[in-house]
Amino acid sequence: MNLAIVDPYATTIFEGTTWPLLRHQSEKSVFDFPYKWIAVQERTSPEAQRMAHEIQAATGWSTRTMALALGVSHPTVGKLLDGRAASRLGIRQRLAAVHDVVSRIHDLLGHDATSTDRILRTRPEPNSMSPIDYLSIGNPTRAYLAAVDVIRPPRATGLMRGDWPTRPGEAASPLHE
Amino acid sequence: MVLEESLYAFGWRQGSVFRADLPLGALVLSPDGVSPDSRQTDHGVWIVATQDCDLAFLKVGNNEPSVEVRPVYDVDPPTDWGIRSSRLLVEEQRYVVGDSPRLTVSPALLQTYTGVREPSIADGRLVAFKTWLGLRYDRPAVPPHLVPLAKRIGEEVRDKKRRLVGRRVRDLLMQFDDSLDPPRYSLFAVLESPEDHGEVREWLADIARSVPRRLGIADRFDAATADETAFSLVETSYAADVAQVTWSGPEPEGAQ
Numbered sequence: 001m002n003l004a005i006v007d008p009y010a011t012t013i014f015e016g017t018t019w020p021l022l023r024h025q026s027e028k029s030v031f032d033f034p035y036k037w038i039a040v041q042e043r044t045s046p047e048a049q050r051m052a053h054e055i056q057a058a059t060g061w062s063t064r065t066m067a068l069a070l071g072v073s074h075p076t077v078g079k080l081l082d083g084r085a086a087s088r089l090g091i092r093q094r095l096a097a098v099h100d101v102v103s104r105i106h107d108l109l110g111h112d113a114t115s116t117d118r119i120l121r122t123r124p125e126p127n128s129m130s131p132i133d134y135l136s137i138g139n140p141t142r143a144y145l146a147a148v149d150v151i152r153p154p155r156a157t158g159l160m161r162g163d164w165p166t167r168p169g170e171a172a173s174p175l176h177e
Numbered sequence: 178m179v180l181e182e183s184l185y186a187f188g189w190r191q192g193s194v195f196r197a198d199l200p201l202g203a204l205v206l207s208p209d210g211v212s213p214d215s216r217q218t219d220h221g222v223w224i225v226a227t228q229d230c231d232l233a234f235l236k237v238g239n240n241e242p243s244v245e246v247r248p249v250y251d252v253d254p255p256t257d258w259g260i261r262s263s264r265l266l267v268e269e270q271r272y273v274v275g276d277s278p279r280l281t282v283s284p285a286l287l288q289t290y291t292g293v294r295e296p297s298i299a300d301g302r303l304v305a306f307k308t309w310l311g312l313r314y315d316r317p318a319v320p321p322h323l324v325p326l327a328k329r330i331g332e333e334v335r336d337k338k339r340r341l342v343g344r345r346v347r348d349l350l351m352q353f354d355d356s357l358d359p360p361r362y363s364l365f366a367v368l369e370s371p372e373d374h375g376e377v378r379e380w381l382a383d384i385a386r387s388v389p390r391r392l393g394i395a396d397r398f399d400a401a402t403a404d405e406t407a408f409s410l411v412e413t414s415y416a417a418d419v420a421q422v423t424w425s426g427p428e429p430e431g432a433q
Contacts, residue, residue, distance in 0.1 A: 145398060161409065
């Protein structure tokens with residue numbers, strides 16, 4: 001018997017050595033393809049599923065908002081959260097980028113999900129893009145910068161100054177030798 | 178009257194290199210554990226460290242020790258041109274060392290070496306040498322518990338993919354708030370041109386995103402020209418050593 005493994009959406013990344021086989025289905029007509037079809041169950045990698053849940057916990061976002069940030073459909077987000085979505089490389093990269101920005105802002109805001117959500121939706125300036133807008137177009141660096149600017153608006157005039165001056169007497173290690 | 182002329186008038190400058198076998202000495206503790214012991218070797222190549230304004234003041238007839246010269250080494254030179262490294266290249270294969278012994282000579286003695294003075298080192302290296310002499314001591318070192326974070330920021334600054342923008346940054350300063358865990362930090366870029374403000378702030382954010390969260394989280398990115406930078410910021414910040422990749426001048430940019 002010949003076997004063909006079919007991934008109809010060409011989206012599955014097989015992880016590990018055992019592929020989850022759900023059902024076997026023989027073709028019966030005279031036009032039978034001389035192979036047996038094997039449907040392969042799509043599943044989310046544990047790492048991707050963890051990141052999806054952590055993004056939701058850190059922001060309280062709905063699947064639609066998460067979908068906007070990730071640049072995918074909201075059913076896909078639902079599947080990611082349930083562990084039923086294929087974790088394609090592209091999705092994993094977007095998840096990691098969004099997770100990174102959300103986590104940093106969440107940390108800066110004392111792990112307050114409401115504040116994290118508000119900051120990520122706010123535009124630093126009237127005609128600029130919000131952090132979540134930048135995430136949706138795949139630019140996490142600008143998203144991070146925009147979020148930091150919302151938390152603390154950047155200096156518009158005056159001299160560049162710091163908040164945490166070094167304290168004499170504590171220094172010990174040279175950085176660059 | 179020749180003796181009333183200054184060393185400067187005879188062409189001596191900060192950064193002048195000359196060849197002469199002079200004793201290079203230091204004191205260490207002797208084996209008896211209580212008295213000083215002199216350790217001395219002869220060294221053959223020297224660079225003048227005294228500033229030009231002092232050289233213009235010192236007369237060649239003066240025989241009091243008042244000119245600082247530092248030994249120039251050529252064994253195992255460093256591979257980069259960094260102005261904040263402990264070793265600074267003054268030429269392709271010759272360098273000075275921050276903690277080397279140094280010698281103080283009289284203008285009268287130095288003047289006798291005019292004939293063995295070498296052609297001036299390149300302008301870019303000369304400026305670097307002057308800056309290095311100052312910077313070796315006026316920037317604080319990083320407290321031990323913040324070293325992993327500061328080192329990682331420095332590594333990300335020097336990453337090859339960031340050099341294009343990094344070349345437009347004169348200096349990168351860091352401040353830390355270590356009252357929180359993980360620590361918070363701010364990055365400040367001193368710009369060559371105000372036009373680079375937006376791009377450099379994004380460059381700073383990109384650096385910060387490459388630093389693992391467990392080491393620290395950046396909460397502020399600012400960029401300004403030297404004219405817009407408070408001197409107190411320069412005095413009270415740690416340096417991320419961006420000059421290692423951006424030193425302007427005829428020498429190669431970046432670590433070799």
